Amino acid sequence: MQYLFRADNISKSYTGHKALSNVSIKVPAGSIFGLLGPNGAGKTTLIRIINQIIAPDEGNLFFGQEKLKPEHVHRIGYLPEERGLYKKMKVGEQAMYLAQLKGVPAHQSKKMLKEWFEKFDLIPWWHKKVEELSKGMAQKVQFIITILHKPELLIFDEPFSGFDPINVNLLKQEILKLRDEGATIIFSTHNMGSVEELCDHIALINKSEKILDGNVRNIKKEYSTNIFQLELASLKRPVEQMLDHRFELIRSTPHNGLLTARVKIVRDADSNELLKQVLPGAHVVSFSEMTPSMNDIFIKTVTGKFPQESREYEISESANDYLAE
Amino acid sequence: MNKISVIIKREYLSRVRKRSFIVMTILGPILLAALMIGPALLAIMGDSDYEVAIVDDTQIFYDAFSDTRNLKYTHLQTDIDSGLELMRNGKFDAVLHIPEVAFQAPSSLRLFSLKSVNFNAKSHMESVLKNEFESLKLTIAGIDPEVLMAIETRIIINAVRLEKDGMERTDYPEVSMGLGFVSGFLIYLFIFLFGSQVLRGVLEEKTNRIVEIIISSVKPFQLMMGKIVGVGLVGLTQFLIWVVLTFAIVGGVRAAFPDTFKFTPAEQVYVTSAQSLNAEELQKQMETVQMQNTTAGQIMEGLASINFPVMILSFLFFFIGGYLLYAALFAAIGSAVDSEADTQQFMLPVTIPLIFSIVIAQMVIQNPSSSMAFWFSIIPLTSPIVMMIRIPFGVPYLDLALSAGLLILGFIFTTWLAGKIYRTGILMYGKKTNYSELWKWIRYR
Numbered sequence: 001m002q003y004l005f006r007a008d009n010i011s012k013s014y015t016g017h018k019a020l021s022n023v024s025i026k027v028p029a030g031s032i033f034g035l036l037g038p039n040g041a042g043k044t045t046l047i048r049i050i051n052q053i054i055a056p057d058e059g060n061l062f063f064g065q066e067k068l069k070p071e072h073v074h075r076i077g078y079l080p081e082e083r084g085l086y087k088k089m090k091v092g093e094q095a096m097y098l099a100q101l102k103g104v105p106a107h108q109s110k111k112m113l114k115e116w117f118e119k120f121d122l123i124p125w126w127h128k129k130v131e132e133l134s135k136g137m138a139q140k141v142q143f144i145i146t147i148l149h150k151p152e153l154l155i156f157d158e159p160f161s162g163f164d165p166i167n168v169n170l171l172k173q174e175i176l177k178l179r180d181e182g183a184t185i186i187f188s189t190h191n192m193g194s195v196e197e198l199c200d201h202i203a204l205i206n207k208s209e210k211i212l213d214g215n216v217r218n219i220k221k222e223y224s225t226n227i228f229q230l231e232l233a234s235l236k237r238p239v240e241q242m243l244d245h246r247f248e249l250i251r252s253t254p255h256n257g258l259l260t261a262r263v264k265i266v267r268d269a270d271s272n273e274l275l276k277q278v279l280p281g282a283h284v285v286s287f288s289e290m291t292p293s294m295n296d297i298f299i300k301t302v303t304g305k306f307p308q309e310s311r312e313y314e315i316s317e318s319a320n321d322y323l324a325e
Numbered sequence: 326m327n328k329i330s331v332i333i334k335r336e337y338l339s340r341v342r343k344r345s346f347i348v349m350t351i352l353g354p355i356l357l358a359a360l361m362i363g364p365a366l367l368a369i370m371g372d373s374d375y376e377v378a379i380v381d382d383t384q385i386f387y388d389a390f391s392d393t394r395n396l397k398y399t400h401l402q403t404d405i406d407s408g409l410e411l412m413r414n415g416k417f418d419a420v421l422h423i424p425e426v427a428f429q430a431p432s433s434l435r436l437f438s439l440k441s442v443n444f445n446a447k448s449h450m451e452s453v454l455k456n457e458f459e460s461l462k463l464t465i466a467g468i469d470p471e472v473l474m475a476i477e478t479r480i481i482i483n484a485v486r487l488e489k490d491g492m493e494r495t496d497y498p499e500v501s502m503g504l505g506f507v508s509g510f511l512i513y514l515f516i517f518l519f520g521s522q523v524l525r526g527v528l529e530e531k532t533n534r535i536v537e538i539i540i541s542s543v544k545p546f547q548l549m550m551g552k553i554v555g556v557g558l559v560g561l562t563q564f565l566i567w568v569v570l571t572f573a574i575v576g577g578v579r580a581a582f583p584d585t586f587k588f589t590p591a592e593q594v595y596v597t598s599a600q601s602l603n604a605e606e607l608q609k610q611m612e613t614v615q616m617q618n619t620t621a622g623q624i625m626e627g628l629a630s631i632n633f634p635v636m637i638l639s640f641l642f643f644f645i646g647g648y649l650l651y652a653a654l655f656a657a658i659g660s661a662v663d664s665e666a667d668t669q670q671f672m673l674p675v676t677i678p679l680i681f682s683i684v685i686a687q688m689v690i691q692n693p694s695s696s697m698a699f700w701f702s703i704i705p706l707t708s709p710i711v712m713m714i715r716i717p718f719g720v721p722y723l724d725l726a727l728s729a730g731l732l733i734l735g736f737i738f739t740t741w742l743a744g745k746i747y748r749t750g751i752l753m754y755g756k757k758t759n760y761s762e763l764w765k766w767i768r769y770r
Contacts, residue, residue, distance in 0.1 A: 078538070
């Protein structure tokens with residue numbers, strides 16, 4: 001696989017406190033890479049190191065094949081978690097100023113900005129001061145500034161914090177579009193929900209160490225529980241009697257005339273075998289694997305066990321979608 | 326680098342375009358000009374004639390009083406009661422009564438008036454009578470007043486300094502004092518005004534949360550230097566406009582009312598000190614201005630004795646150097662705190678040397694070559710102000726070079742220090758910073 005960005009054995013400590021210890025990440029080109037972890041785990045430190053805002057104590061960074069160097073900032077777009085604009089400065093002027101700092105000449109940036117402003121309905125605000133903008137609009141401006149210079153690597157630190165749901169959606173669409181156009185995206189968040197929707201790869205950081213990384217689908221498979229949920233109607237006999245020793249009924253609850261059963265595959269068998277055993281005895285209304293959510297995996301890796309509550313009720317959305325078709 | 330110039334441009338333009346800058350730039354010279362013209366203007370307004378009637382019971386002093394520009398004396402040959410009656414009718418503003426016993430008992434002199442007494446008129450009469458009484462007493466004692474006049478001598482010692490090369494140079498301490506203090510004070514003012522603008526600018530970037538966006542494109546040091554230089558240029562612009570506008574206004578008013586504004590010595594110092602940027606001008610002015618008395622002449626000579634190229638060059642150098650040194654520290658403070666209210670604890674150590682320089686200015690002026698003056702004009706934190714006070718008195722070039730060199734080193738040091746604090750400070754939110762924290766930041770890689 002081709003990697004656009006690589007960080008090898010990065011360590012950084014502040015007096016009396018280790019912010020990162022031996023963290024390595026590889027960001028495949030053209031993918032969305034999720035950098036996950038609870039608050040204070042060291043995500044922002046790593047991101048600032050990638051942006052060359054602070055220097056690591058140890059470790060190497062590579063952009064493509066080259067060692068990371070100051071000129072690379074022109075090829076990186078960064079939307080920090082703590083973000084704002086000059087309140088007293090006019091919107092258009094400010095966007096052009098920040099674009100110029102990223103190396104886009106003024107005459108060029110104006111044309112590009114007008115296009116983006118058009119797209120986000122911001123044209124009437126070009127000559128207004130930033131303090132007159134609503135929060136959502138200011139964030140749109142910040143987003144435009146981040147991506148204007150067409151960076152190969154985009155870094156979003158908690159991009160959705162403070163956005164309203166409509167703008168979150170808009171932002172997600174734009175991020176996916178940027179990926180499809182070839183950009184590589186690093187996406188830092190503690191909100192696991194957005195990870196499953198957007199990320200292709202993840203790295204999980206906890207207490208300054210990387211504790212998990214890889215392709216999202218592979219990770220999910222690795223953490224699969226082998227528990228399946230069935231909704232059954234017109235039962236001819238109890239579920240226990242349909243299953244042989246390779247299966248174990250964990251729970252069955254009647255609900256709205258249907259029986260919801262959870263079955264775990266304990267010895268080598270697969271979902272097809274399970275269905276074969278159940279089909280003669282009942283009408284199968286729905287069938288799905290109970291895949292753990294990223295949130296569960298996160299909590300499992302951090303604490304060592306799945307959270308009881310969420311496992312009871314969460315069913316992988318993709319499995320539901322599959323069955324609905 | 327190109328990016329620094331982009332930052333400087335923004336810092337400069339965003340400030341120069343502000344309404345407050347434009348207002349200050351226009352208002353400043355008007356205020357300054359008013360300060361310079363004001364006294365003369367007030368004098369004309371208070372110029373209505375003051376009429377004094379003199380009732381002299383002794384009949385000796387009638388000839389002593391002669392009219393001045395706005396004091397008119399009338400000699401009444403009546404008694405005091407009718408004199409007072411005339412005043413009540415509005416013929417006079419005041420009545421001076423010299424009773425028979427006045428010569429023996431001067432405290433019996435009375436000046437009557439309906440409103441409060443004009444102070445200038447009163448002191449004029451007092452001095453006239455004092456002279457008359459004294460010469461009368463001399464005559465009585467048998468001394469010829471003319472002999473006394475011949476004895477009276479005015480003493481002015483010309484201070485001459487022998488230069489190393491054997492040249493003689495006359496010193497004019499009064500001129501040097503004025504010039505030194507004014508330029509030292511201007512530097513003090515400039516550092517304070519624009520240093521705190523740097524502080525506020527850094528704080529603004531931090532509280533607006535824009536700083537991280539910017540430093541993902543440029544180095545924190547570039548951002549800091551861009552701001553310091555940008556604000557400094559704003560200061561220079563404002564200063565230049567002030568000087569030009571002030572003298573344009575003053576010059577204009579003088580040209581419009583040439584008679585009203587006769588040069589008085591005090592004003593001369595001020596005007597010539599700024600106008601005599603070229604020596605020819607100075608020469609011309611010296612010739613045209615009437616030498617009203619020896620003091621005025623001395624001041625002119627004094628000004629001519631000042632080494633203006635050195636004076637102006639070092640003013641610019643210490644003006645800019647002092648600003649850069651302090652602006653870096655102000656930037657560091659701005660980066661270390663979250664709000665303007667938190668700046669106090671860090672402001673104190675930075676402003677103390679500044680205020681101290683102004684406090685010791687008086688002592689430096691009195692003895693510009695004392696060892697105290699020497700040391701504080703060498704130490705970079707106080708040198709911009711103290712050295713500027715010393716320069717008009719003449720400073721050895723070695724001292725000047727040492728002070729300038731140390732100021733450059735000091736500026737490099739504070740900038741380096743500030744850069745260290747700045748790059749960590751601007752990313753710290755919500756945490757109260759103290760000195761041990763700052764020390765940690767300085768030690769980070």
